[in-house]
Structures are given as C-alpha cells and as structure tokens.
Amino acid sequence: MAATIERDLTAPVDARRPRTGRAGHRAPRSLVAAGVVIAALFAAPTLYLVVRNLGLGAELVAALTSAGTYGPLARSLGLGVAVCVTSTGVGAGLAWLTTRSDVPGRRVWRLLAPLPLVIPSFVGAAALRAGIAPGGLVASIAEPLGIDRLPEIDGFVGAWLVLTLFTYPYVYLPTAARFASLPPQLEESARLLGRGPAAVFRTVVLPQASTAIWAGTLLVFLYTISDFGAVSIMRYATLTTEIYRSRLVPTTWLPLALLLAAVALVTVVLERSAGRRRARTDAVRARRALHVPLGRWRWPAAAFTAFVLFNALLGPLTVLAVWAVRGLLAGGQRTGSLAITNGPASLVGPTVNTVVVSLIASLVAVAVVMPVAYLTTRYRTRVGGAVNAVVVAGFALPGLVVALSLVFWVLNIAGFTALYQTIPVLIVAYVVHFGAQAMRAGQVAVGAVPLRFDDAARMLGAGRIRRLATIEVPLMRPGLLAGAGLVLLSVMKELPATLLLAPPNFSTLATVIWSANESLYLAKMGLASLVLVAVSGVLTWLLVIRRAERFD
Amino acid sequence: MSMRPSPSSDASAPRARRSFAVPALALVALAVLTMGLAGCTSSSDATTLTVYSGRSAELIQPLLERFSAETGIDVDFKAGDSPELAQVIAQEGDASPADVFISQNPGATSFLAGEGRLATLPQATLDKVAPDLRSADGTWIGLSGRVRVLVYNKDTVRQDELPAAVTDLTDPAYAGRVALAPANGSFQDFVTALRVEIGDDETAAWLQGMADNGARTYANNNAIVEAVGRGEVDMGLVNHYYNVRALEENPDLPSVNHFFPDGDPGSLLIVSSATVLATSKHAAEAQQLVDFLLTEESQTYFATETDEYPVLPSVPIEASLPPLDSLRTDRVDFDELGGGFEKTIEMIAAAGLA
Numbered sequence: 001m002a003a004t005i006e007r008d009l010t011a012p013v014d015a016r017r018p019r020t021g022r023a024g025h026r027a028p029r030s031l032v033a034a035g036v037v038i039a040a041l042f043a044a045p046t047l048y049l050v051v052r053n054l055g056l057g058a059e060l061v062a063a064l065t066s067a068g069t070y071g072p073l074a075r076s077l078g079l080g081v082a083v084c085v086t087s088t089g090v091g092a093g094l095a096w097l098t099t100r101s102d103v104p105g106r107r108v109w110r111l112l113a114p115l116p117l118v119i120p121s122f123v124g125a126a127a128l129r130a131g132i133a134p135g136g137l138v139a140s141i142a143e144p145l146g147i148d149r150l151p152e153i154d155g156f157v158g159a160w161l162v163l164t165l166f167t168y169p170y171v172y173l174p175t176a177a178r179f180a181s182l183p184p185q186l187e188e189s190a191r192l193l194g195r196g197p198a199a200v201f202r203t204v205v206l207p208q209a210s211t212a213i214w215a216g217t218l219l220v221f222l223y224t225i226s227d228f229g230a231v232s233i234m235r236y237a238t239l240t241t242e243i244y245r246s247r248l249v250p251t252t253w254l255p256l257a258l259l260l261a262a263v264a265l266v267t268v269v270l271e272r273s274a275g276r277r278r279a280r281t282d283a284v285r286a287r288r289a290l291h292v293p294l295g296r297w298r299w300p301a302a303a304f305t306a307f308v309l310f311n312a313l314l315g316p317l318t319v320l321a322v323w324a325v326r327g328l329l330a331g332g333q334r335t336g337s338l339a340i341t342n343g344p345a346s347l348v349g350p351t352v353n354t355v356v357v358s359l360i361a362s363l364v365a366v367a368v369v370m371p372v373a374y375l376t377t378r379y380r381t382r383v384g385g386a387v388n389a390v391v392v393a394g395f396a397l398p399g400l401v402v403a404l405s406l407v408f409w410v411l412n413i414a415g416f417t418a419l420y421q422t423i424p425v426l427i428v429a430y431v432v433h434f435g436a437q438a439m440r441a442g443q444v445a446v447g448a449v450p451l452r453f454d455d456a457a458r459m460l461g462a463g464r465i466r467r468l469a470t471i472e473v474p475l476m477r478p479g480l481l482a483g484a485g486l487v488l489l490s491v492m493k494e495l496p497a498t499l500l501l502a503p504p505n506f507s508t509l510a511t512v513i514w515s516a517n518e519s520l521y522l523a524k525m526g527l528a529s530l531v532l533v534a535v536s537g538v539l540t541w542l543l544v545i546r547r548a549e550r551f552d
Numbered sequence: 553m554s555m556r557p558s559p560s561s562d563a564s565a566p567r568a569r570r571s572f573a574v575p576a577l578a579l580v581a582l583a584v585l586t587m588g589l590a591g592c593t594s595s596s597d598a599t600t601l602t603v604y605s606g607r608s609a610e611l612i613q614p615l616l617e618r619f620s621a622e623t624g625i626d627v628d629f630k631a632g633d634s635p636e637l638a639q640v641i642a643q644e645g646d647a648s649p650a651d652v653f654i655s656q657n658p659g660a661t662s663f664l665a666g667e668g669r670l671a672t673l674p675q676a677t678l679d680k681v682a683p684d685l686r687s688a689d690g691t692w693i694g695l696s697g698r699v700r701v702l703v704y705n706k707d708t709v710r711q712d713e714l715p716a717a718v719t720d721l722t723d724p725a726y727a728g729r730v731a732l733a734p735a736n737g738s739f740q741d742f743v744t745a746l747r748v749e750i751g752d753d754e755t756a757a758w759l760q761g762m763a764d765n766g767a768r769t770y771a772n773n774n775a776i777v778e779a780v781g782r783g784e785v786d787m788g789l790v791n792h793y794y795n796v797r798a799l800e801e802n803p804d805l806p807s808v809n810h811f812f813p814d815g816d817p818g819s820l821l822i823v824s825s826a827t828v829l830a831t832s833k834h835a836a837e838a839q840q841l842v843d844f845l846l847t848e849e850s851q852t853y854f855a856t857e858t859d860e861y862p863v864l865p866s867v868p869i870e871a872s873l874p875p876l877d878s879l880r881t882d883r884v885d886f887d888e889l890g891g892g893f894e895k896t897i898e899m900i901a902a903a904g905l906a
Contacts, residue, residue, distance in 0.1 A: 068901060122771075130778060152784070232735065232771035237906035245735040245906070248635045248663050249894045327801040400636055404643050411647045421630075421649065500640050504602060504628030507609075515608035515631060519858075520774055520797040524610075 027379040034371040039387040041368075042394045042432055046265075048405030049258045049397075056251055063255035073259060076238040079159055079231070080224040086164040087220040090308055091171025092213050099179040100205070101294050103301045109309065110176070111541055116312035117169035117489040118536035120510060122229030123517075123529050125162045127316035129154070129233060130323075158234035163224050165312035170223065171216030173486055174441050177478035178212035179205070181448070197292055211447060212479075215440035218271050219486070222264055222396040222436070240398055247400070257401050264396030268389045317533060320526040327523020347512065347531055354508040355535060357423065358491040359543075361430035362484040365438040368431055369483075373442030388439075395436035399496030402433045406501060421503050429497045434490045441483025445476035485540055492536050509535070600626040601837050602649045604641065606634030606656035607824060611858050619844045625837050634660035634737060641829065642667045651832040652841055654695065655825050657737030659744070659893035661692050664827070671828045671835065673842065680846045681863045685823055694823030695845050696854040697861030699879055700742050701819060702810040703795045704787035705780050714810050718789070718818025719750070722761030731768045731776045731788030734905040738773065738791050741822050744896045749817045752899070759903035769905055781805040789818070792873070796859040811874050821879045823863065 053060050063069065097103045098110045116124070132138050132153055153161065182205065190200045228240040239260050246252035294301055372391055376384040394402070406429050410416045419425050449472050457467045473480075495510045502508070507515075509532040516524035605612055608631050616627045630637075630650075638660040641648050648669075655661045664670055670691040678686050678693060685694035702721075704714065709729075715721055721730050733739050747755045768785050770776045776788035777798050783806070795809050812818035826845055828838045844850060851862035855870055862869065869875060 126775065126778075129775075130782070233775060235769050235771070241735065241906065242901075245901070246897055247633075247639060248659055249897055250639075252897070323801075400639075404639060407640055407643045411644060417647065420647070496636070499630075499632040500636065502630075504630045511631070515610060517774065518608040519610040520777070520794055520801075521610055522798075522801055 027375055027381050027384070031371055031375050031379075032381070032383055035375045035383055035387040038368060038372055039390045041428070042391045042435060044409050044432060045394055045397050045402045045405040046261050046390070048408050049254065049261055049401065051408075052250070053254050053258045056254060059251045060255050060258075063252060064259065069256065069259065072237055072239045072242045072256075073263075075156075075236065076225045076240070076260075077263070079156065079163070079236065079238060080221045082156075082160050083163045083167060083224045084217050084221050086160070087168040088171050088213060088217045090164060091168035091216055091220075092175050092209070094168070094305060094308065095172050095176035095179055096201075096205075097301050097305055099176050101292050101301065102298065103294060103305060104298060105302060105305075109305050111537065112309050112313060113172050113176075113305075114169045114485060114489065114540050115533060115537055116166050116309075117486070118492050118533060119166060119313075119316060119529070120229060120493040120495060120513060120532075121162065121166055121227055122233055123320070123513060123525070124166050124312075124316050125158075125230040125233035126517075127319040127529075128162055128165075128311075129158070131315055131319045154234045155236050159231045159236040162230045162234060163227060165308070166230070167220045167223050168308075168312070169489070170219040170437070170486065171213060173482040174212040174216050174444055174479065175209055177441075177482040178209045178444065178448075181478050182208050201292075212444045214271065214274075215444050218267070218392070219395065219437055219440060221267060222392070225260060225263060226396045226398055228398060243398060243400075257397065261393060261397055264393040265389050267396075268392040269385070272385060272388060313533075317530065320529045322526070323522040324526030324530065325523075327521070327526065347509070347528055350507045350509050350512045350528070351531055351535060353506060354492055354510070354532070355539065357426065357430070357508065358488050359539070361427050361434070361491045362438070362487040364427055365431045365435045365487045366442065366480055366484045369435050369439035369442055370446075373439055373446045377443050377446040391439050392436040394432050395434065397433075399433060399494060400500070402429055403497040403500040406432075406497075421501060423503065423506075426498065426501045426503075429501050430487070430491045430494060433494070433497060434487045437486035437490060438480075438483035441479050441486065442476075445479025445483070446472075448479065449475045481543065485543065488539060488543070489536055492532060492539075599624065599837075600628055601651045601834055601841060602628040603630065603652045603654060603841070604637045604650045605629065605631050605654040606637060606660060607631070607654050612654060614857070615845060615850050615853055616841075618849075619841055622844075623837075623840065625840070627841070635663070638663045641669055646831050648829060648831050650829050651834050651838040653827045653829060655692075655827070657741050658822065658825065659737055659740055659896075661687075661825055661827060662893060665689075665691050669830055671830045671832065673828065674839065677839070677843055677846070682865070685863050686825075692825040692827045693842065693846070694863045695826050696824050696851075696858065697821045697863060697876070698738070698791040698793055698824065699811065699819055699821050699861065699873075700738065701790060701792045701795075702787050702812065703777055703780050703790050703807050704810055705783055705806050706808050707806045708783060708786050715818075716813060717816045718746075718812055719758055721767075721789075722758060722765050724765070726765060726787075728766035728768070729786040730762070730765070731770050731779060731785045732762065732905060733770050733772050733776055733788075733790070734900050736772050738822055739789065740893060740896050740900065742789070742817070742820055743900060744893055745820045746817050747896065747899075752895075756899050756903065759899060759905060763903045763905050767905065777807060781807045791822070793859040796872070811879070813878070815879065819879050821861065821876065824860075 056063075094109070094113050098106045098113060103109070186204050186208075187200055190204050191197075195203070225238070226240060228244055231238050232241050232244065239256055243253045243256045243260075246256070369391060372384075372387050375381065376388045406425060407420075410420050410425055453471050453475075454467055457471055462470070492508075493510050495514055498508055498511055499514070502511075509528050512528045513525050513532070516522070516528060603616065609629065613629065616629060619625070620627050628649075632640075634656040637653065638655070641650055641653060641664060644650070653661070653664065653670075661670075665687075672690040673686075673693055675690070678690055681694055685697070686692065702715070702718075713725070715723070715726070720726075743755060743759070746758065750758075768788075770779060770788070773790040773794045776785070776790050777794045779785045780788055781798060781802075787810075792809050792811070795805075795807050798807065799805055826842045828835060828842060832838045846864065848864060848867055851864045851867040854860045855862045855867055859870065861873065861876060
C-alpha cells in the first residue's frame with residue numbers, strides 16, 4: 001500500500017517536472033571554449049606539480065612506493081571521511097532548523113552559523129585546545145567542581161572535532177540556500193496525503209536538497225585533506241603535515257603533493273558519477289518555504305544549535321578575547337615594538353585590504369566559474385566532466401602549492417612577469433584555490449533553474465542576456481550568493497598564498513594573525529582574530545544573508 | 553514572519569540589474585588597482601630594496617624603518633615561513649625580486665646555498681662577528697642568536713629532576729613528560745647539530761629513544777610553551793625567547809627556561825641570519841642593509857626588544873640570560889654538512905616522530 005502511495009505521490013510530479021539538462025542538445029561552442037580556457041587556468045597548480053615531479057625521475061617512483069607514504073595517506077582519507085559524516089549532519093541539520101523550522105532565535109543563528117568558516121583553522125584549533133586542554137580555561141572552571149583532569153582532546157579525535165566545527169558551513173551555506181528556495185507545494189501535498197513531518201522530510205525535502213548537501217560534503221572532504229592548521233595543532237600526521245615537514249626537501253614533498261592532487265581528482269570524478277543518479281529539483285520564487293513547527297522539540301533543537309555555535313564560535317572567541325585582554329593589560333612593557341606595529345590602529349589597513357581582496361575574489365570567482373557551471377549542469381559532455389574535475393581539485397591542494405605554481409607560471413610565461421606579486425595575481429590565486437566553492441554552489445543554482453521559463457521567454461522573443469538577467473540570475477541568486485559567501489570567508493582567512501604572492505608590504509588580517517602568532521604576541525593575535533570574525537560577520541550579513549532572505 | 557505576497561517577475565528585473573552591476577564595478581576596481589600597482593613598481597625601482605624575511609614584522613620591521621629613514625633607501629618587506637620563502641626564491645630563480653633574505657633557521661639558508669642563490673659577503677662585514685656566527689664560505693652572517701632550552705613547569709617538575717644533558721631525556725624518569733616539535737626548523741637544526749656532535753647512529757638512537765619514551769609531539773614552539781604553561785605536559789625542547797615573551801604577556805605562568813649546562817648540545821645557539829641574493833640588482837644597497845643590521849644600535853634592538861642574543865661582542869646581553877660563552881656556539885658547522893638537513897628530516901621521520 002505504501003508503495004502505491006509513493007508512486008501516486010511522485011508520478012505526477014515527475015511528469016510535470018521539466019528537464020533542467022539539455023541532454024539532447026550539443027553544448028554551444030563558445031561555452032565549451034570558455035570551459036577549456038577556465039580549465040587551463042585552474043589546472044595551473046596540478047600541471048606545475050606534474051612538471052616538477054617529472055623532473056624528479058626515479059626519485060618520484062621511490063617516494064610514491066615508499067611505505068612511509070601510505071600511513072599519512074590513509075590518515076588523510078580516514079579523517080576526510082569522518083569529518084564529512086559529521087559536518088554534513090551538523091551543516092544540513094542547522095540549515096534545516098534555521099530555514100524550515102520554528103526553532104527559537106533562528107534569525108541570530110542564521111547570522112552566526114556560517115561564521116566558523118572564517119576562523120583560520122590553526123587559530124581555532126589552538127584556541128579550542130587552550131580552552132579544553134588540561135589546565136585550560138574550561139579546566140580552571142571545572143576544578144572547583146571537583147573535576148581534576150579533563151580528557152585530552154587531540155590526535156584523530158581532536159582533528160575530527162575541530163574540522164567538523166570549522167567546516168560544517170561548507171554544507172550549511174548551500175543547503176540553507178536550497179532549503180529556503182524549495183517550492184512548498186510538494187510538501188503540502190505530501191502532508192495532505194497523510195505523511196508525518198519526519199516522512200515528508202525524508203521522502204520530499206531531503207531528496208530535493210541532496211545536490212546542495214553533496215556539494216557541501218565534497219568541499220568538506222577536499223578542505224579536510226588539504227588542511228594543515230588543525231591537524232598540526234592536534235598532532236595528527238597526515239599528508240599535509242608530511243608535506244610541511246619536508247618542505248625543504250622537494251624530492252619528498254613534491255610526490256606527496258601530487259598524490260594529494262590525484263586523490264582530489266579521483267574524489268571529484270567519483271562524486272560526479274554518483275551525482276548523475278541524484279534527483280534534480282526546481283527553484284521557485286513564488287512563495288516562501290514551509291516552516292515546520294517543532295512542538296516539544298523546539299527547545300532541544302535550540303540547545304543543539306547553541307551547543308554547536310558555542311563550540312565553533314563563542315568558545316574560541318572567548319579564548320581569543322582572554323588572550324587579547326590579558327596581553328593588553330600585562331603587555332605594556334613590550335613598548336618598543338608595540339608603538340610601531342602593535343597598536344589596535346595598525347589593524348585598520350590590513351582590515352581594509354582583507355575586505356577589498358576578499359570581495360573582489362569572491363565576485364570574480366563566481367563570474368569565472370559560471371560558464372563551467374552551465375557547461376557541466378546543462379550539458380553532459382566529456383569536456384564538462386574534465387573541466388569540473390580540474391576546477392574542483394584545485395581546492396584540495398595546499399596553499400603553498402598553489403602559490404609556488406603561480407610563481408612558476410607567472411615568471412615563465414612571457415608578458416606576465418610584470419604582474420608578479422601584484423593584486424591581480426593574488427586574486428587569480430584565490431580564484432584558482434577557492435573557485436571550486438563557487439562552482440559547486442553555482443552548479444546547484446543552475447541545476448535548479450527550470451528550462452520551461454527560459455523556453456517561454458525565448459518564444460516571447462526575449463534575448464539571451466535578457467533571459468539571463470530577468471529569469472535565471474534571480475532564480476539562482478540564493479545559490480550564487482552562498483557560493484560567493486564561501487569564497488569570501490575562505491579568502492579572508494587564507495594565509496600561505498597571501499604571504500607568498502601578495503605585493504610586498506601588503507598585509508591582511510590573516511597575515512597579521514600569523515605574524516603575531518609567530519612572535520608570540522598573543523594579545524595582538526587575539527585582537528586581530530576578533531576583528532576578522534566581526535568583519536566577516538558584517539560582510540556575510542550584508543552580502544549573503546540579507547539578500548538571500550527575501551524568501552523568509 | 554508573515555507570508556509575503558509573491559513578487560511578480562517585473563519586480564525582480566531591477567534587482568537582477570543590480571546584481572550585474574556589482575561584478576562590473578569589481579572588475580573596474582581590479583583594473584584600477586592593476587594600473588596603480590604597475591605604476592608604483594616601475595617608478596620606485598631604483599631606490600627600493602626587497603627583503604624576504606623569515607622573521608615576522610614584529611621582530612624586524614622597526615629596524616628596517618630606521619634604515620629607510622637614515623639612508624633614504626625604501627624597503628619592500630615580505631614576511632613568511634623561512635623554508636617556504638626559500639622555496640619561492642628557488643622557484644623564482646634569476647627573476648627573483650629579492651635582494652636580501654633574512655632566515656630564521658640555518659636549514660633554509662643552506663637550502664638556498666645549495667641551489668647557488670647566495671652571494672658572498674665582503675670580509676669587512678663578516679669580520680664583525682665571531683667566526684662561529686657566520687658561514688665559512690661567507691654566504692651568510694648571523695644577526696641574532698637564539699638558544700635551545702628545556703622549558704619546564706615549575707609546579708610539576710622539581711629542580712633536581714632537570715637533566716644535565718639533552719641525551720638524558722630518553723631516561724624512563726622522563727617517560728611521557730617531554731614535548732618536541734618535529735616539524736619546527738629550530739628542532740631540525742638542533743638534530744643536525746646533534747648529528748655533528750654524537751654521530752648519525754647515536755642521534756638516530758636518541759630520536760628512537762625519545763619516541764619510545766613517549767615524547768609528545770607538538771605543531772611548533774608556541775604550542776609547547778602554551779602546553780607547559782597550562783600543565784598539559786611537564787617540559788619541552790624549544791627556543792629560549794618563546795617563554796620570555798609568553799611571560800611578558802602573562803607573568804603568572806609557571807613555565808621556566810632550563811639552560812643545559814657545560815656546553816651541552818641541548819642548549820645549542822642557533823643564529824637567525826642575513827644573506828644577499830646572488831641575483832640582487834641592488835647588491836651595494838643590500839650590503840648596506842646587512843651592515844646596518846650589524847650596528848650596535850640594531851644589535852641593541854635584538855637584545856632588548858626581541859629577547860635574543862646580540863651577535864656583536866660589544867652589545868650587552870639581557871641580564872636574565874646566561875652568557876654566550878657557557879653555551880655551545882662552536883664546533884657546529886652547518887655548511888660542512890652540506891644538504892645535511894635532508895638527512896635530518898628523514899631521520900626524524902624514521903623515528904616515527906610526527
């Protein structure tokens with residue numbers, strides 16, 4: 001009986017659903033050409049690795065077949081999978097609670113939930129450790145309560161927890177955008193036909209959001225295998241810590257970086273072939289999405305949300321604030337350098353720089369990847385698959401590799417040398433490194449545009465640009481903003497490429513944080529981190545949340 | 553949370569136009585920035601030195617600003633991790649814009665020497681410091697000294713428990729109590745020095761002994777000093793100035809530096825160094841900057857502001873630090889080891905310390 005209902009419920013929907021892909025059509029040549037050009041740009045780091053590794057000859061084979069390579073590789077993969085599971089649960093859960101339920105305080109949660117992404121992982125991990133480690137802040141509170149020694153959190157468990165807390169926004173942002181733009185009719189029908197809220201979620205809501213959730217999960221995996229900050233602070237030896245430790249020995253680190261690129265490419269290809277079986281759904285702007293009353297689960301849901309955000313945001317920020325205040329109170333004796341580099345006013349320039357480069361990079365990233373998003377979503381071509389893999393894989397490489405590759409290409413291609421260590425090349429590095437985030441979000445957005453509107457407008461005589469401006473962009477807006485938001489937050493905290501590729505004397509909040517941490521000016525590091533989170537909060541609200549909230 | 557009337561498609565048109573305007577504006581801004589920067593670099597080329605520095609701005613910038621004020625030579629400053637900057641310089645090759653490289657650890661400098669990227673400094677400059685604080689072939693000169701120490705928590709470690717030699721740390725008495733930072737450049741330099749001192753076999757045995765004794769590994773010196781300060785681990789091998797700085801911001805910390813006595817390699821002196829790049833187009837000015845960093849004024853800055861050892865014998869050492877002649881600065885020649893740091897990194901990995 002249930003099966004009959006299921007068929008009855010979905011059959012008419014399927015029949016009504018318009019095609020979003022034009023499988024029968026050939027992709028326009030201009031789009032394919034654009035895709036190839038963009039792929040060439042994004043392939044820069046991987047090609048660099050291939051070129052350098054080929055130069056190693058026999059040493060490459062020796063390094064790849066060395067037994068010492070497989071432990072770190074296995075740990076990277078295991079950590080990636082574990083973080084994916086928890087980040088997806090937390091990110092999708094929070095997305096649903098904040099966009100589709102009546103959980104108390106959801107407006108505040110919506111503002112705060114994406115922000116853990118902006119905390120540099122080495123800062124967040126160090127702050128969390130300082131908070132929960134034996135003798136840390138939490139322990140000093142727990143001691144009077146008779147708790148002697150808290151369990152130590154490090155190694156696999158520590159890295160897993162920290163990365164979950166700081167990467168769930170990769171799932172949260174696209175999924176929340178998706179949930180917010182789901183048409184309510186299907187859910188209403190399912191409810192009218194007697195499905196309970198849980199069944200509606202499982203059979204109607206979740207399948208429609210699956211492309212967005214998978215998009216985020218892939219980013220979480222790729223970020224996790226490329227992360228260095230959290231795993232090094234948590235003392236978990238992965239491929240990236242091995243690359244870092246051997247960074248003076250190219251015969252060791254180059255093969256390891258190539259291995260990382262290969263893992264990323266394989267992952268992307270697997271994800272894409274799995275993605276073909278996933279349902280596609282339409283974005284409709286007609287009415288706001290349905291809200292589900294949680295009943296007696298309202299307050300437990302609020303407690304869960306608060307718990308996540310306490311650990312991912314408030315906890316680390318408290319530790320940073322303690323460092324800042326304590327250092328500023330006691331640090332008066334370090335006057336010599338304070339006068340020149342340590343006053344709070346010295347943060348103004350880096351803050352402006354951070355805002356300008358991250359805004360430009362996020363907009364350029366969205367613009368650059370849109371042709372690829374169209375090519376890969378609307379058409380099934382071999383070229384599209386390859387371009388997709390190349391763009392997404394760029395995200396899994398450590399920033400050091402992206403930076404060195406651009407040093408190599410910019411200085412070796414005639415005519416580009418003058419651009420070395422200028423803002424445009426830095427922006428290119430950000431786009432190559434983080435474009436994958438905009439593209440996955442862009443693909444979700446493009447996939448949600450029903451072609452029937454486009455067809456109707458075409459029949460009514462609207463030109464290509466007009467159709468894009470009046471139909472597609474407005475429909476894709478929440479998804480595109482989510483993608484831009486991801487890039488924005490990632491660029492704001494980016495460190496290795498910024499250090500190596502920025503023009504001289506150019507500092508961002510991330511480089512200030514690094515620099516202060518290097519010389520153990522914890523006060524300054526705390527202060528700069530707080531500014532970074534505050535500024536990213538303002539930007540996220542202005543550019544992503546406020547604009548996407550028309551659906552609420 | 554009221555239901556809004558559905559926006560008609562007409563209402564969405566102006567919004568759509570606005571969202572096109574934003575990227576367009578951004579592209580214009582980008583173009584302006586590009587032109588501005590292109591203008592800057594071409595006009596100021598003649599009098600600008602480019603410094604790549606493994607020392608962060610807090611630890612060198614004030615001196616560079618003084619140099620610019622005194623000489624009228626502008627300094628373009630790029631800070632980063634020493635080994636990563638060394639990789640960049642090697643990748644840049646002959647096109648490198650860098651004139652001077654200031655390194656936090658000898659490994660990064662040796663790497664560049666091996667790649668043939670370093671010029672030879674004039675003898676007059678080299679003679680300013682003792683021979684053990686500069687390279688024998690004249691490619692680098694020490695700017696400031698940092699000493700390896702055992703930082704310990706005075707609440708959990710008794711004075712009489714402190715080891716006399718770093719090699720004692722493999723003793724069961726220290727099982728699970730010692731922290732190391734295997735990826736840290738200074739730790740790697742210390743291991744290289746240990747190889748010179750006691751030989752590769754003994755060093756490998758010591759590393760293995762540390763691993764077997766449950767040595768705890770940390771990301772860097774900062775993390776060790778913080779962990780010792782909060783009582784997470786009893787003691788750790790770090791550079792001396794981290795704890796000095798930590799105490800300045802939080803004087804209540806129970807962490808104390810233990811200097812190994814009698815010239816033990818555990819308290820090796822490691823110099824941060826300056827080099828002039830072979831590809832520098834402003835070699836004379838670059839040389840001038842290196843000399844400036846070796847004046848008494850600059851050396852006093854290192855002694856008083858960054859809590860390090862000055863390399864000029866005439867500049868007094870901070871009272872809280874033991875005198876240089878009680879530490880080992882001699883007998884360790886990093887140049888002699890050639891690419892010795894590569895083997896060191898392999899040996900650390902082979903012991904399973906990560």
